[in-house]
Amino acid sequence: MDGIQMDLLEKVAGLHEIPTGAYNIRANGKSAARNTTENIDIISKTDKQGIDIIIKAGTKNETIHIPVLLSESGLQEMVYNDFYIGEDADITIIAGCGIHNEGADSSRHDGIHSFFVGKNAKIRYVEKHYGEGDGNGERIMNPTTIVKIEDGGYMEMDTVQIKGIDSTKRVTKAVLKDNATLVIKEKIMTHGHQTAETDFEVNLDGENSSTNVISRSVAKDNSRQLFLSKINGNNKCAGHTECDAIIMDHASVSAIPEITANNIDASLIHEAAIGKIAGDQIIKLMTLGLTEEEAETQIVNGFLK
Amino acid sequence: MLELKNVSYRVSDENQEKEILKDISLKIDERFVAITGPNGGGKSTLAKVIAGIIQPTQGEIFLDGIDITNKSITERANLGISFAFQQPVRFKGLTVRDLISLSAGTKLSVDGACQYLSEVGLCARDYVDREINASLSGGELKRIEIAMILARGTKLSVFDEPEAGIDLWSFNNLIRVFEDMHRKVQGSIVIISHQERILNIADKIVVISDGKITKIGTKEEILPEIMDASTECKFYKGGC
Numbered sequence: 166m167d168g169i170q171m172d173l174l175e176k177v178a179g180l181h182e183i184p185t186g187a188y189n190i191r192a193n194g195k196s197a198a199r200n201t202t203e204n205i206d207i208i209s210k211t212d213k214q215g216i217d218i219i220i221k222a223g224t225k226n227e228t229i230h231i232p233v234l235l236s237e238s239g240l241q242e243m244v245y246n247d248f249y250i251g252e253d254a255d256i257t258i259i260a261g262c263g264i265h266n267e268g269a270d271s272s273r274h275d276g277i278h279s280f281f282v283g284k285n286a287k288i289r290y291v292e293k294h295y296g297e298g299d300g301n302g303e304r305i306m307n308p309t310t311i312v313k314i315e316d317g318g319y320m321e322m323d324t325v326q327i328k329g330i331d332s333t334k335r336v337t338k339a340v341l342k343d344n345a346t347l348v349i350k351e352k353i354m355t356h357g358h359q360t361a362e363t364d365f366e367v368n369l370d371g372e373n374s375s376t377n378v379i380s381r382s383v384a385k386d387n388s389r390q391l392f393l394s395k396i397n398g399n400n401k402c403a404g405h406t407e408c409d410a411i412i413m414d415h416a417s418v419s420a421i422p423e424i425t426a427n428n429i430d431a432s433l434i435h436e437a438a439i440g441k442i443a444g445d446q447i448i449k450l451m452t453l454g455l456t457e458e459e460a461e462t463q464i465v466n467g468f469l470k
Numbered sequence: 471m472l473e474l475k476n477v478s479y480r481v482s483d484e485n486q487e488k489e490i491l492k493d494i495s496l497k498i499d500e501r502f503v504a505i506t507g508p509n510g511g512g513k514s515t516l517a518k519v520i521a522g523i524i525q526p527t528q529g530e531i532f533l534d535g536i537d538i539t540n541k542s543i544t545e546r547a548n549l550g551i552s553f554a555f556q557q558p559v560r561f562k563g564l565t566v567r568d569l570i571s572l573s574a575g576t577k578l579s580v581d582g583a584c585q586y587l588s589e590v591g592l593c594a595r596d597y598v599d600r601e602i603n604a605s606l607s608g609g610e611l612k613r614i615e616i617a618m619i620l621a622r623g624t625k626l627s628v629f630d631e632p633e634a635g636i637d638l639w640s641f642n643n644l645i646r647v648f649e650d651m652h653r654k655v656q657g658s659i660v661i662i663s664h665q666e667r668i669l670n671i672a673d674k675i676v677v678i679s680d681g682k683i684t685k686i687g688t689k690e691e692i693l694p695e696i697m698d699a700s701t702e703c704k705f706y707k708g709g710c
Binding site: 381409443445446448449450451452453454455456457463464466467468469470 | 521523542543544547548551552553555558559561562563564565568569572573575618622
């Protein structure tokens with residue numbers, strides 16, 4: 166890996182060097198480095214781009230890194246990653262995609278990640294998107310996430326896209342069985358002429374299944390955001406979706422929550438709020454000695470923290 | 471010393487003009503100055519004029535001889551003016567520690583933030599990393615607001631009705647906080663209040679009504695007068 170790629174690796178995965186434990190680093194369309202452990206196997210797909218990540222039942226406290234780095238302008242790829250998480254496992258997966266585009270052509274990474282979360286397994290999935298480079302070429306990412314959680318399974322998905330991605334369309338679809346839980350926390354900041362669309366659909370099929378879909382976003386300049394969140398309560402279940410957005414400059418934000426109860430014992434809530442930074446908040450921080458710009462930065466950083 | 475010279479504040483809406491502050495001239499260099507008077511009389515507006523949140527339409531303001539009339543909120547804050555809001559502001563995402571750190575002007579450790587929070591009776595460790603959001607009660611927010619002023623430690627601190635909502639904690643503690651604050655900073659503390667117990671510690675009481683200073687003097691001079699005015703009694707006895 167070269168310097169640009171190492172820098173992207175630090176931005177998307179917080180890694181300063183090759184990690185320990187299981188990992189697969191994909192750089193410019195090829196596997197750049199891989200390591201497996203006794204409990205975690207990573208196998209390249211033979212029919213298409215991508216990998217299968219197989220986590221043995223009962224694996225505890227292991228972390229898997231699967232960063233994707235694109236530093237070649239104009240590179241476009243579609244990758245399929247399937248995660249099989251064995252029963253009773255308790256693991257963290259750190260994904261992330263960094264694009265460095267100095268050229269005039271669009272760089273694009275589309276990924277379809279499928280998670281099969283076994284009975285009583287617990288997984289935390291962290292995904293960070295980051296783009297940089299001075300070229301005119303667009304930096305595009307379209308992640309699709311398919312989640313199936315078996316009885317008693319738990320998945321937490323933290324996604325962050327703070328800077329540099331010109332266009333993104335995120336689709337997440339989940340099906341939960343009995344006593345399964347899915348928590349999604351999304352953070353997005355767009356600026357310039359960027360667009361970001363997120364589309365969540367959670368099917369609460371199992372008894373006592375639950376989900377919490379939380380999005381916090383900041384839209385600056387002329388950027389546009391669309392947040393769609395759909396929860397279907399098909400059994401005795403609990404669902405909550407919340408979109409909280411700060412709008413600045415000439416940006417535009419749409420939040421469209423949709424909750425459907427198909428069972429008398431389904432309990433579903435949606436909340437959505439969009440607004441500019443409250444004048445009082447800026448004034449308060451100015452009375453502490455911050456300038457208006459510093460106050461705004463503090464408020465935005467705190468909101469997305 | 472803070473000095474206001476002939477300060478007026480006029481607002482116009484549609485076809486009528488209203489004068490909220492009328493030719494206020496006032497010097498503040500005592501330890502504690504209490505500003506009192508009926509609701510809607512202009513007390514909070516005056517506090518905002520001092521902090522720079524409201525720009526007066528006429529008159530001048532000096533801090534230690536420096537003309538601050540046209541200085542921004544930020545500049546005044548950096549010159550040594552602190553202002554505790556009557557209704558503290560909530561911030562989604564910012565924590566108690568963030569705000570106390572911004573007030574102190576340095577990134578504080580848990581212990582550092584604790585030092586100020588324990589002064590206002592908040593068991594600090596439970597609070598430092600809580601967000602300043604709707605999960606905090608009005609009384610808790612008021613106390614955090616006071617802790618922020620303590621952390622700033624400036625030569626002039628203005629409190630807009632600090633007593634509202636802090637009944638669970640008690641006035642005695644609030645008064646002790648003000649006294650400690652004065653001892654440490656040796657500055658002036660201006661408190662807008664209706665409460666007799668707060669007026670009682672003031673070196674000077676200013677009564678503002680209908681945008682004008684109607685009375686000014688020591689507590690010995692002013693308190694008996696306003697306590698006798700039966701219509702206002704309920705305020706000062708803690709009725710509101």
